[in-house]
Amino acid sequence: MAGRPALWLGPLLLLSLGGPSAPASLLRRLGEHIQRFQESQGLSLTLGPGAGALPKQGWLEQPLDPFNTSDQRSFLQRYWVNDQHWASQRGPVFLHLGGEGSLRSGSVMRGHPAALAPAWGALVIGLEHRFYGLSIPAGGLDVAQLRFLSSRHALADVASARRALARLFNVSTASPWICFGGSYAGSLAAWARLKFPHLILASVASSAPVRAVLDFSEYNEVVSRSLTSAAVGGSPECRAAASAAFAEVERRLRAGAAARAALRAELGACSSLDGAEDQAELLGALQALVGGAVQYDAQAGVPLSVRRLCGLLLEGRRNGSCSASYHGLRRAVQVVMRSLGQRCLSFSRAETVAQLRVTDPHVSGVGDRQWLYQTCTEFGFYVTCEDPRCPFSQLPALPSQLELCEQVFGLSTASVARAVAQTNSYYGGQTPGATHVLFVNGDTDPWHVLSVTQASGPSELALLIPGASHCMDMAPKRPSDSPSLRLGRQSVLQQLQTWLGPAKESQVSSGG
Numbered sequence: 001m002a003g004r005p006a007l008w009l010g011p012l013l014l015l016s017l018g019g020p021s022a023p024a025s026l027l028r029r030l031g032e033h034i035q036r037f038q039e040s041q042g043l044s045l046t047l048g049p050g051a052g053a054l055p056k057q058g059w060l061e062q063p064l065d066p067f068n069t070s071d072q073r074s075f076l077q078r079y080w081v082n083d084q085h086w087a088s089q090r091g092p093v094f095l096h097l098g099g100e101g102s103l104r105s106g107s108v109m110r111g112h113p114a115a116l117a118p119a120w121g122a123l124v125i126g127l128e129h130r131f132y133g134l135s136i137p138a139g140g141l142d143v144a145q146l147r148f149l150s151s152r153h154a155l156a157d158v159a160s161a162r163r164a165l166a167r168l169f170n171v172s173t174a175s176p177w178i179c180f181g182g183s184y185a186g187s188l189a190a191w192a193r194l195k196f197p198h199l200i201l202a203s204v205a206s207s208a209p210v211r212a213v214l215d216f217s218e219y220n221e222v223v224s225r226s227l228t229s230a231a232v233g234g235s236p237e238c239r240a241a242a243s244a245a246f247a248e249v250e251r252r253l254r255a256g257a258a259a260r261a262a263l264r265a266e267l268g269a270c271s272s273l274d275g276a277e278d279q280a281e282l283l284g285a286l287q288a289l290v291g292g293a294v295q296y297d298a299q300a301g302v303p304l305s306v307r308r309l310c311g312l313l314l315e316g317r318r319n320g321s322c323s324a325s326y327h328g329l330r331r332a333v334q335v336v337m338r339s340l341g342q343r344c345l346s347f348s349r350a351e352t353v354a355q356l357r358v359t360d361p362h363v364s365g366v367g368d369r370q371w372l373y374q375t376c377t378e379f380g381f382y383v384t385c386e387d388p389r390c391p392f393s394q395l396p397a398l399p400s401q402l403e404l405c406e407q408v409f410g411l412s413t414a415s416v417a418r419a420v421a422q423t424n425s426y427y428g429g430q431t432p433g434a435t436h437v438l439f440v441n442g443d444t445d446p447w448h449v450l451s452v453t454q455a456s457g458p459s460e461l462a463l464l465i466p467g468a469s470h471c472m473d474m475a476p477k478r479p480s481d482s483p484s485l486r487l488g489r490q491s492v493l494q495q496l497q498t499w500l501g502p503a504k505e506s507q508v509s510s511g512g
Contacts, residue, residue: 026285026336026346030292030303031470032101032366033340037301055105056081060164062130064137064148066156075137077157079165080126082108087121090172092500093165095200096126097158097192099185100371102133111474112180112204115489116496123169127161129154129185132367141359143409146373151188151423158192162199176201176500182471183207183447186439190452191427194434202436202499204492207471209450211430212423214380214416215398219291220390222446226294226306227391231467232444233307241313241325242290243391248326249286250393253279267333270344271351280400281347283393286329287385289336290392297444297469300478303339304332306444356408369408376405380420435459438495440488442468463491 057080064073080103094113107126108114117124128135131149139145162177179200181189186208193203226232227239252263253273260273273279293304312335313328333345356369375381382401385392405411430452438461441448447470455462465473465488473488 026288027292027295029340029366030296030336033303034296034299034301035101035106036104055108056083057105058168060161062157062160066153066160073137075130075135077130077135077161078103078128078133079161080105080108081169082114082117082124083169085117085121086123089170090175091121091123093171093175093177094122094124095158095162095177095179096124097154097179097181097185097188098126098128098132099181099183099188100129100132100374101367103128110476111182112206112492115477116493119493120496120500123171125165127158129188130157131370136361141361141369146370146409149370149373150378151184151191151374152426154188155192155195158188159196159199162196178496178499179203180474181205181208182474184209186451186471187427190432190434190437190439193437194427194432197435202438203434204438204440204495205451206440206474207442207445207447207451208439209379209381209447210427210432210452211450212379212381212420213450214382214402214420215384215386216381216450217384217387217390218449219383219446220287220385220392221387222444222449223291223294224389224391226297226444226446227290227310229306229444229467232297233305234310235314238306238310238313239391241310241328245313245325245329246283246286246392248323249283249329253282266330268337268344270346271348275349277349277400278347280395280397281349281352282345284396285345285347286333287383287392289333291383291446292336293332294444295446295470298467298480299469299472299475303336308335353404353407356404372404372408376409376411376416377419378423380416431456433460436499437461438463438492440473440492441465442470442472444468445470445472461495463488 057078059076059078061074062077063071064075065071094117096107096111096113098107103126108124113122113124116122130153131137131141131146137145137148158179165171166173166175177200179189179192180203181187183206186205187210189203190205190208190210193200224239227234227242228236249263252259257274263269264273267282269282271278273282289304290309293302293306293309296302297306309332312331313325315324315328337343337345356372358369382398384398384401386394386397399413402413402416405413405416430450432452436459439452440463441451441453442465444467448464452460452462453464466484467482468485468488472485473492477489
């Protein structure tokens with residue numbers, strides 16, 4: 001596959017962010033579970049009868065190395081199209097960017113782009129990120145291949161796809177393009193406007209962690225604070241119960257082989273708890289479970305909200321039973337495992353390393369190896385709890401998380417730290433300086449502390465929604481949505497009006 005971009009269009013269809021270990025894998029699978037649930041709900045509400053409303057799947061031939069014109073290697077990048085609201089070739093194009101996971105038809109059928117498209121007669125396109133989903137270059141996921149996986153490569157794909165798709169669909173040169181994205185893809189949306197203002201008119205960046213960070217201790221600070229918030233069902237007693245539950249788990253881990261065997265049985269652990277590394281991974285997985293309840297609080301399909309988690313942690317306490325908080329945590333584990341369809345709680349360090357070393361994309365999971373590579377070479381994002389004020393276990397510590405970069409890719413801690421600094425230097429961290437970008441965040445979401453939450457000027461805008469969790473503004477509307485969430489979505493609509501209004505008036509005046 002070489003030469004000019006080849007285009008094929010055929011009929012039909014956050015992940016969550018996190019560090020690379022087994023705990024983060026649990027978070028990623030939880031995010032994918034919620035995403036699939038919401039997409040199924042969104043599609044059932046959106047499609048209606050008939051096949052005409054089904055989105056279409058297409059493929060673009062993209063250069064594997066867009067920064068080396070002499071390299072003729074290429075790969076096929078998947079995209080989705082929803083043209084049911086597209087009024088004319090001069091109408092706007094809403095480009096939904098994919099992130100660290102598979103992109104499905106829901107990318108063009110739900111969330112901001114699909115909800116806003118009818119009012120503007122917009123064409124909606126979803127672009128899958130290179131090396132994820134089905135957009136994986138031939139040759140697998142070995143290190144030699146993965147050097148072509150980065151946010152900079154992804155942005156080059158956005159620019160190339162923007163031009164190719166405009167030609168394919170005969171989009172007018174006067175048509176405005178708006179980028180949308182959530183989580184890592186939200187950062188890409190903001191950076192696309194920053195780097196290609198001549199191609200992208202504006203961007204809506206939801207829950208976008210634009211600041212890379214090696215030690216992401218702030219994540220658990222937000223989790224801890226949210227567990228005390230009455231607005232989402234928390235309380236100081238709930239936070240204290242969570243802390244007591246983790247203290248009890250650690251006590252049992254230190255109490256000898258018999259206590260560890262009983263703990264393994266009670267938590268439904270997949271393997272032995274005798275190894276120190278495995279114990280740290282277990283404690284990390286339990287932190288991820290609590291963090292997931294906060295990160296995805298109150299979203300459709302979430303198995304465990306803050307309110308429900310706190311109810312479980314405090315239920316036994318009210319009955320005066322011994323180790324009540326621990327038993328509440330145990331029940332929370334069961335709830336999440338059932339929801340994810342997992343028979344046991346996986347945390348083996350050796351198994352984690354073995355799975356991350358697999359280079360065959362068909363058996364390497366849901367993008368865990370690829371995302372580990374990006375955390376090691378660009379972002380960090382390693383969630384820790386080493387501050388004494390953190391209510392959870394101080395394990396796993398940062399060194400053990402960074403060790404995965406060495407074990408899997410041969411990358412030293414020093415190189416990871418340099419990569420994080422270079423990312424912030426290249427994009428500007430939390431002061432990217434992009435114009436026509438709206439950053440949308442929820443203050444319950446632990447990732448909002450790495451995003452832009454205060455406007456830095458008249459054209460770099462920020463919206464912080466009280467009580468909203470990760471990418472909640474992008475989820476399909478529900479009757480149970482809070483007034484603040486509804487108001488937040490209305491603010492996105494109003495900002496779109498500000499950006500697109502002049503363009504629409506220009507089209508009308510010119511007879512477009």
